[in-house]
Amino acid sequence: MFRRIGRAFKEAWWGIRHHRAMVFSTVVTISITLAILSILGVLIANINQITYDIEEEIQVFVKIDNDVEEKDIEELQLKVSRISGVAGVVYSDADSELTYFIEQYGESGSIFEIYRDDNPLSRAFIVSVSTGFSISEVSKQIGTLDGIAEVNFGGFAIENFICLLGGIRKAGLVLALAIIPLAIYLIYNTIKITIHSRREEIGIMRLVGATNSYIRIPLVLEGIFIGIIGAILPCVGTVFGYQYFYEQMNGQLISGILKLVDVFPFTLYVSAILLAVGVFVGLIGSWWSATRSLRWKR
Amino acid sequence: MIVLENVSKIYKNGTKALNDFSLEIQDGEFVYIIGETGSGKSTLIKLLNGEEIPTKGRVLVNGTNVGRLRFGKVPLYRRKIGVVFQDYQLLKNKTVFDNIAFALEVINKSKEEVRKRVKEVLEIIDLANEFNSYPTELSGGQQQRVVIGRAIANNPSILICDEPTGNLDPRHSKEIIELLEKINRSGTTIIVVTHDYVLVDTYKKRTILLDNGSIVSDDSEGGYIHV
Ligand SMILES: Nc1ncnc2c1ncn2[C@@H]1O[C@H](COP(=O)(O)OP(=O)(O)OP(=O)(O)O)[C@@H](O)[C@H]1O
Ligand SMILES: [Mg+2]
Numbered sequence: 066m067f068r069r070i071g072r073a074f075k076e077a078w079w080g081i082r083h084h085r086a087m088v089f090s091t092v093v094t095i096s097i098t099l100a101i102l103s104i105l106g107v108l109i110a111n112i113n114q115i116t117y118d119i120e121e122e123i124q125v126f127v128k129i130d131n132d133v134e135e136k137d138i139e140e141l142q143l144k145v146s147r148i149s150g151v152a153g154v155v156y157s158d159a160d161s162e163l164t165y166f167i168e169q170y171g172e173s174g175s176i177f178e179i180y181r182d183d184n185p186l187s188r189a190f191i192v193s194v195s196t197g198f199s200i201s202e203v204s205k206q207i208g209t210l211d212g213i214a215e216v217n218f219g220g221f222a223i224e225n226f227i228c229l230l231g232g233i234r235k236a237g238l239v240l241a242l243a244i245i246p247l248a249i250y251l252i253y254n255t256i257k258i259t260i261h262s263r264r265e266e267i268g269i270m271r272l273v274g275a276t277n278s279y280i281r282i283p284l285v286l287e288g289i290f291i292g293i294i295g296a297i298l299p300c301v302g303t304v305f306g307y308q309y310f311y312e313q314m315n316g317q318l319i320s321g322i323l324k325l326v327d328v329f330p331f332t333l334y335v336s337a338i339l340l341a342v343g344v345f346v347g348l349i350g351s352w353w354s355a356t357r358s359l360r361w362k363r
Numbered sequence: 364m365i366v367l368e369n370v371s372k373i374y375k376n377g378t379k380a381l382n383d384f385s386l387e388i389q390d391g392e393f394v395y396i397i398g399e400t401g402s403g404k405s406t407l408i409k410l411l412n413g414e415e416i417p418t419k420g421r422v423l424v425n426g427t428n429v430g431r432l433r434f435g436k437v438p439l440y441r442r443k444i445g446v447v448f449q450d451y452q453l454l455k456n457k458t459v460f461d462n463i464a465f466a467l468e469v470i471n472k473s474k475e476e477v478r479k480r481v482k483e484v485l486e487i488i489d490l491a492n493e494f495n496s497y498p499t500e501l502s503g504g505q506q507q508r509v510v511i512g513r514a515i516a517n518n519p520s521i522l523i524c525d526e527p528t529g530n531l532d533p534r535h536s537k538e539i540i541e542l543l544e545k546i547n548r549s550g551t552t553i554i555v556v557t558h559d560y561v562l563v564d565t566y567k568k569r570t571i572l573l574d575n576g577s578i579v580s581d582d583s584e585g586g587y588i589h590v
Contacts (some may be wrong), residue, residue, distance in 0.1 A: 266454060270469045274442035274470055
C-alpha cells in the first residue's frame with residue numbers, strides 16, 4: 066500500500082520534472098487565475114460588508130399626516146411594519162422630533178424652544194429596512210398608506226450606489242466562474258502531454274494488466290500537484306497584499322464611513338479557498354484527461 | 364483451453380475482419396497462425412486479450428467469456444495471458460531487469476516476489492548475465508527474448524505472440540522459437556502469429572491458415588504450407 070502511494074508520488078513528480086516548461090506555464094496560468102480569483106474575492110467580501118453597513122445605517126423618515134388622530138397612530142404603525150422589507154418602526158411624536166431638531170442645531174438650537182407649545186413639526190415613524198430590500202421600493206409602499214404625509218430616505222444616490230456595488234459583485238462572480246473552466250482545460254492539456262510522453266509505458270501497463278486506477282492515480286496526482294503549486298503564490302500574495310492595502314488605507318474607505326474587512330481571519334479563508342480551487346482544478350482537469358485517454362480502448 | 368464459437372468481427376468502419384470463425388486450442392498446445400496481410404490474425408489476438416469485442420459469437424478463454432468482461436475486469440483477465448506485440452517494445456530507460464520487473468510491479472507484486480520471479484525469468488530467457496544492460500546494448504534477438512520474458516513474468520497459462528520474429532534474421536528467429544518451445548514444455552499454451560514460412564516449415568507445429576477472416580486449413584502436423 067505505502068509502496069503504491071510512493072510510486073504514484075514518484076511518477077507524478079517525474080511528470081512534473083519532465084515537462085518543466087509546460088508545467089511552468091500551466092502553474093503560471095493557474096497562479097494568475099487564482100490571483101484574479103483572490104482579487105475578486107477580496108472585492109466581493111468588502112462590497113458585502115459595505116453594502117451591509119450602509120443598509121444597516123439607512124433609515125426611512127416617514128412623516129405622519131396631521132389629521133391622523135392620536136388613537137389611530139398605533140394601528141398605522143402596525144400597517145407600516147407589515148409592509149414587506151420593513152425591519153422595524155419607531156414612533157417619534159412631534160415633541161421628540163423637536164428635541165431632536167434642536168439638538169441638531171447645537172448651542173443655537175435652543176431658540177427653537179419657542180415652538181414647544183405650538184409645534185409645527187409632524188409626528189413621524191423612523192423605519193429601518195431589511196437588507197436585501199430596495200429602500201425606494203419600501204418607501205413607495207409606505208407612501209401609499211392613508212395617513213402618511215411624506216416619506217424621506219437618503220435619496221436615490223445611496224440606492225444607486227448599493228445597486229452599483231451589487232452589479233460589481235455579480236460581474237465578479239461571473240468572471241470567477243468563467244476562468245475556472247479555463248484553468249481546468251489547461252491542466253487537461255498538460256496531463257495529456259504527460260500521457261503522450263508515457264504512452265509506451267502506459268501501453269505496456271495495459272498489456273500486462275495494470276488496473277485503470279493504477280494508471281490514473283499518478284496522473285491525477287500530478288494535476289493536483291500543479292494546482293497546489295499554482296496556488297502558493299496567490300495565497301501568500303493575498304495575505305500580505307491585503308494586509309499592506311489594509312494598512313495603507315487604515316482599514317477604511319472614504320474618510321472612515323466604510324470599514325474594510327479585517328485582515329485576519331479573512332485572508333486565511335480566501336487562501337484556503339484558493340488552495341481548494343487549485344486542488345479542484347487540478348483534480349478535475351487531470352481526471353478528465355486520464356479518463357479520455359484510457360477509455361478509448363478496453 | 365481456448366474456444367471460439369462462430370465468432371464474427373466487423374469493425375466500426377464496416378471492415379469484416381473475422382467471419383463465422385470457430386476454433387479450439389487445448390491447454391499446452393503450440394499453434395502457428397499464418398495468413399496474408401489483412402487476413403485477421405491480429406484481430407484474433409485482440410479478441411483473445413479482450414481489446415476487441417466480437418460482433419457475434421463467443422470467445423472463451425479458460426472458461427472466461429472474454430467479450431462479456433466488464434471494462435474494469437479486463438486488466439485482471441490480462442494478467443493471466445501473456446501477449447507479445449510488436450507495438451510494445453522495451454522501455455529504453457530501464458535495464459533488462461527493470462523491464463521485466465515493471466510488468467510485475469504494475470500489478471502490485473511485492474518487492475520480494477518481483478526479485479525472485481525476475482531472476483527465474485532471466486534464467487528462462489538465458490539473459491542472466493545481461494540483467495543490468497539497457498535495451499540498446501542488446502541484439503535484436505536478445506531484446507525480443509526480454510519482451511517474451513516480460514510477457515511470461517506473471518506466469519500466464521497462455522502466451523500469444525504477434526510476429527515475434529518479425530525483424531530478426533534466421534539465426535535469431537531460431538533462438539526465439541526455441542525459447543518458445545522451452546516455455547511450451549513447461550505447460551504454457553503458445554500461439555504464434557507469423558509470416559515466416561521457413562520457420563513454420565522447420566519447426567512443425569499445428570498450423571492454422573487464415574484467409575479473409577476464415578480458416579482455410581487447420582493442420583495438426585504442420586509444415587509444407589505454401590500460400
Ligand atoms: N481497428 C480497426 N478498425 C477498422 N478496421 C480494422 C481495424 N483493425 C484491423 N482492421 C482491418 O481488419 C482486417 C484484418 O486486420 P488484421 O490486423 O487482423 O490483419 P492481420 O492478419 O493481422 O494483418 P497483418 O499481417 O498485416 O498484421 C484488415 O482489413 C484491417 O484493415
Ligand atoms: Mg497483424
